[in-house]
Amino acid sequence: GAVVSQHPSWVICKSGTSVKIECRSLDFQATTMFWYRQFPKQSLMLMATSNEGSKATYEQGVEKDKFLINHASLTLSTLTVTSAHPEDSSFYICSESSGPDTQYFGPGTRLTVL
Amino acid sequence: GENVEQHPSTLSVQEGDSAVIKCTYSDSASNYFPWYKQELGKRPQLIIDIRSNVGEKKDQRIAVTLNKTAKHFSLHITETQPEDSAVYFCAASKGRGSTLGRLYFGRGTQLTVWP
Numbered sequence: 356g357a358v359v360s361q362h363p364s365w366v367i368c369k370s371g372t373s374v375k376i377e378c379r380s381l382d383f384q385a386t387t388m389f390w391y392r393q394f395p396k397q398s399l400m401l402m403a404t405s406n407e408g409s410k411a412t413y414e415q416g417v418e419k420d421k422f423l424i425n426h427a428s429l430t431l432s433t434l435t436v437t438s439a440h441p442e443d444s445s446f447y448i449c450s451e452s453s454g455p456d457t458q459y460f461g462p463g464t465r466l467t468v469l
Numbered sequence: 470g471e472n473v474e475q476h477p478s479t480l481s482v483q484e485g486d487s488a489v490i491k492c493t494y495s496d497s498a499s500n501y502f503p504w505y506k507q508e509l510g511k512r513p514q515l516i517i518d519i520r521s522n523v524g525e526k527k528d529q530r531i532a533v534t535l536n537k538t539a540k541h542f543s544l545h546i547t548e549t550q551p552e553d554s555a556v557y558f559c560a561a562s563k564g565r566g567s568t569l570g571r572l573y574f575g576r577g578t579q580l581t582v583w584p
Contacts, residue, residue: 398558398574398576398577399558399572401571456501456518456562456564457518459515460505460514461512462511462512
């Protein structure tokens with residue numbers, strides 16, 4: 356399957372600061388990447404669909420000005436959590452489509468906001 | 470949109486027994502159904518998937534069945550082992566391409582296999 360990396364794997368930040376998470380497709384040119392958030396013992400919640408060269412499509416209830424997504428190249432999508440608060444602490448995971456349907460996930464980024 | 474229901478939320482079995490996890494979906498346009506295994510703190514790993522033109526698929530100890538008429542699909546794990554312990558998620562999608570490729574996930578099943 357496709358190889359997806361994420362950086363950083365974990366980050367701790369102070370409330371009010373911004374954090375950028377990178378998602379890279381290492382062996383596939385991904386025109387579409389997906390960003391998910393997962394709280395402890397819960398399912399994956401889709402936040403937004405990231406399309407290369409165009410604006411991301413956000414799910415209902417996800418603030419686009421708070422979660423900035425940039426997909427400037429076929430191998431890199433970034434998610435920036437702006438003015439982070441403790442309630443933003445979560446596990447953030449990206450995925451990409453490889454082949455007709457299959458999605459492969461990055462290793463995730465554990466964000467803790469103090 | 471699509472609604473995926475998954476049962477049970479927790480499942481405990483003895484090593485060597487079989488485990489079955491069931492999911493239902495609401496949108497008849499969904500045509501791709503993957504299953505993911507997620508160990509604590511790690512990424513979801515695709516373990517098997519099935520497309521709507523197939524009724525059953527098997528890969529060693531893992532099998533998935535799909536009933537399009539009833540809109541449900543199931544994961545079957547035979548001869549379970551302790552390393553099968555994890556959270557399993559089912560998902561459904563309408564296929565690739567922009568937002569059409571998005572996955573709708575079930576709530577997950579915590580499978581525990583006791584030695």
